[in-house]
Amino acid sequence: MxxxxxxxxxxxxxxxxxxxxxxxxxxxxxxxxxxxxxxxxxxxxxxxxxxxxxxxxxxxxxxxxxxxxxxxxxxxxxxxxxxxxxxxxxxxxxxxxxxxxxxxxxxxxxxxxxxxxxxxxxxxxxxxxxxxxxxxxxxxxxxxxxxxxxxxxxxxxxxxxxxxASDEAEPLPYAQRAGRVLIHGGGWGIGTYAGTIRELCEAGRQLDVIVYDPAEVEEDDGATRYYGTEPSWDPWSRDEQGRHTFPPMVRYLRKDGVLQTYPMEDYAAYTDLLRNCAAVISKPGGATLNDSLAFGIPFVMLEPFGDHEFHNAAYWEACGFGIRYADWKAGDFSERLLEEICSRLLETRTTIxxxxxxxxxxxxxxxx
Known part of the structure; x- marks a missing residue:
């Protein structure tokens, strides 16, 4: 260098x-x-x-x-x-x-x-x-x-x-998205995200769940998809060219009790899930705020992890870019609320x- x-x-x-x-x-x-x-x-x-x-x-x-x-x-x-x-x-x-x-x-x-x-x-x-x-x-x-x-x-x-973001691609209009909800617990898979999955399945939502441990993958139900980071990868490791890399992502599928693993082509395949989702559900970490803004994703926020995430949640809610999970649930998981939040995100995104x-x-x- x-x-x-x-x-x-x-x-x-x-x-x-x-x-x-x-x-x-x-x-x-x-x-x-x-x-x-x-x-x-x-x-x-x-x-x-x-x-x-x-x-x-x-x-x-x-x-x-x-x-x-x-x-x-x-x-x-x-x-x-x-x-x-x-x-x-x-x-x-x-x-x-x-x-x-x-x-x-x-x-x-x-x-x-x-x-x-x-x-x-x-x-x-x-x-x-x-x-x-x-x-x-x-x-x-x-x-x-x-x-x-x-x-x-x-x-x-x-x-x-x-x-x-890795590029300057514009977020997708809400109506063009696949309508799935992406759920994760951040890089360490922490927080209360796991408890939302059953409620949302019962509400008829199609989910993309990022698991921390493959043992969390449930039997395939035709609506919920599971993904994760290749378990052997660490952020401090380097590739054969001596470079740091995005996490190698995989898709998991459990059928008849047997877990199958399918490597995703690259990290862009994961960001495509983000671009296409109707909302992301997670604790309010800074990187997820960035995803919400970069890809125009309504953020449904779970219990914060520490003071900084408490302030993150308050900030995102004040901007009109997110909603607390409890409030979204109280509104019967309203699609209209998500679309209104997305509209504010896309409008703001054009100025940033x-x-x-x-x-x-x-x-x-x-x-x-």
Whole structure:
């Protein structure tokens, strides 16, 4: 990477700090802009990295445990392999790295060290994908105000600033969509999403369910489809070319008790599900807010995970882009409500640009 490269600093601890970075990476790469993704967990001691899977399983199994873990968040300094950190700082200094887009506050101690040794002026932007401090920024509240904080959903404003996607394709009009409802529990499969499935099936909705564990896949009923991430994949892994990738997605089908797995062609096949759905049901995480805006999807919001998601839900509801699940249920799962929300999203979406276009691609007039 040379000094004009853009370094996207992500984390696999939350897909909310990984998927938007991958969208921006894909968008910029397709426009010939030199970009690289760094995942924080690659700097962890191996034994710490190996414990992440067991933590995910515990959080998935018990939402109360996940909420407690969220409250106990602390800086990750003790998890870092000092030799790996030094090697990265050396490589950045050698290459004259100067442009950074940061998707999690846990990178801040490393950036503080880089600021001390960098030879060039630095352009460091903290990409805030939530309407409030996430734990990764909250634990560094004495540091982050010194940086350029770029808020997607500034708490004091009621219009989002931008969205991120792998391209600039327009959302589908509501009437052209397949009408299915997509349900998931975020990257760690946490929250109260599983309890909505039976209610919606009984209400006659066709569902696309993203499961965390293949054991959650029910017998095929002809209406509910199940998907998931390839279980062996981790966000900090790289492909044969040494690049980070979107999660490899699979479709699951259980017939006569036998589970069958069908790999999806690419991540775009998953985003096609998003583009075509009538609504997404999940906890109000920042990456799902971004999906809602980028693809024009009404957001039916479940119980929030932490303070930042509480504020996310309040923000999205105030914008008219989402509705609480309990309220949608009280309205008999109204289609009209979803269509009204979609109309507001599509209208707002026409006034908002892709973050990559505004910030980086605009330097090249052919992309303006």
């Amino acid at each position: 040379n000094s004009s490269s853009i370094h996207l600093l992500a984390s696999g601890n939350s897909l909310g700090a990984y998927i938007p970075a991958m969208h921006l990476y894909t968008y910029l790469q397709d426009r010939g802009i030199d970009t690289d993704v760094h995942v924080l967990e690659n700097l962890y001691h191996e034994e710490v990295r190996n414990k992440i899977r067991s933590t995910k399983r515990a959080f998935h199994a018990n939402f109360a445990v996940a909420l407690m873990g969220h409250k106990l968040a602390k800086p990750v300094d003790a998890s870092l392999d000092e030799a790996a950190v030094r090697d990265m700082l050396h490589a950045w200094k050698r290459d004259g790295a100067s442009q950074f887009a940061v998707f999690t506050g846990f990178w801040l101690p490393i950036l503080e060290r880089y600021k001390e040794v960098a030879d060039n002026p630095l352009d460091i932007r903290l990409i805030r994908m939530d309407a409030w401090d996430t734990p990764s920024f909250k634990v560094h509240k004495e540091v982050y105000p010194r940086y350029d904080n770029v808020w997607c959903y500034a708490p004091t404003k009621r219009t989002p600033a931008f969205y991120m 640009s892709h973050y990559g276009r505004n910030t980086y691609a605009a330097e090249n007039s052919s992309y303006v």
